[in-house]
Amino acid sequence: MNKESLIRKFNKQAAIYERNTRQRRLGEWRQRLLQDVEGNVLEVAVGAGANFPFYQRDKVNVTAVDFSPEMLSRARRMASELGIRANFLERDIETLELPERSYDCVVSTLSLCGYEDPVQALNKINRWAKPGGRVYLLEHGMSTNRFLGAMQHLINPAGRRISGCHYNRDMIHIANASELNIVKTERYWNGIVHLIWAQAT
Numbered sequence: 001m002n003k004e005s006l007i008r009k010f011n012k013q014a015a016i017y018e019r020n021t022r023q024r025r026l027g028e029w030r031q032r033l034l035q036d037v038e039g040n041v042l043e044v045a046v047g048a049g050a051n052f053p054f055y056q057r058d059k060v061n062v063t064a065v066d067f068s069p070e071m072l073s074r075a076r077r078m079a080s081e082l083g084i085r086a087n088f089l090e091r092d093i094e095t096l097e098l099p100e101r102s103y104d105c106v107v108s109t110l111s112l113c114g115y116e117d118p119v120q121a122l123n124k125i126n127r128w129a130k131p132g133g134r135v136y137l138l139e140h141g142m143s144t145n146r147f148l149g150a151m152q153h154l155i156n157p158a159g160r161r162i163s164g165c166h167y168n169r170d171m172i173h174i175a176n177a178s179e180l181n182i183v184k185t186e187r188y189w190n191g192i193v194h195l196i197w198a199q200a201t
């Protein structure tokens with residue numbers, strides 16, 4: 001799928017993602033994952049800013065990237081309502097260049113499902129974070145339940161076409177294949193939802 005049509009798809013979903021910021025269970029996972037994020041924070045594929053309510057506003061200075069202008073305009077509004085210090089870049093993560101070894105923390109939630117090459121995206125994150133910098137991932141991927149896993153394979157082609165996401169990625173394999181040092185993982189919802197704490201190498 002070419003990038004323009006992918007961006008159009010995400011532009012159309014921006015209002016839905018803004019509403020999702022109030023989704024309770026997702027909110028609990030975000031809270032659990034993000035409670036100690038601090039310093040110079042890079043958030044990749046920020047969407048509508050759903051993670052902003054879980055940052056401690058006095059402790060973070062956020063650089064937020066997304067290629068969807070509709071998502072970014074909502075994220076900007078969210079940051080200003082919450083008093084989060086943030087600057088925004090309208091860029092494609094897969095071609096983005098940033099100074100290396102710069103960020104104390106990097107956050108990526110519900111985004112590895114969208115990239116052409118998620119391992120390469122994680123390797124970029126690894127380079128953008130300071131050595132030992134903390135990396136926080138909340139991703140959906142292949143279930144540990146075989147029936148659900150089979151369903152995920154089945155719906156994947158339509159899901160990708162409609163929403164721009166892959167539904168059957170093996171997130172643990174992807175994380176382990178990257179240059180990041182995986183510190184801890186937790187899985188919920190029949191293993192579909194992954195919380196991953198990692199460190200840049």
Ligand SMILES: C[S@@+](CC[C@H](N)C(=O)[O-])C[C@H]1O[C@@H](n2cnc3c(N)ncnc32)[C@H](O)[C@@H]1O
Pocket residue numbers: 010011017020044045046047048049050051065066067068071091092093094108109110111114115
């Ligand atoms: C499923 S949404 C998740 C948004 C947000 N992180 C959250 O947790 O609600 C995926 C986001 O990734 C962005 N995205 C996908 N591929 C991207 C890319 N290659 N470069 C920049 N942003 C991308 C989309 O525009 C969208 O905002």
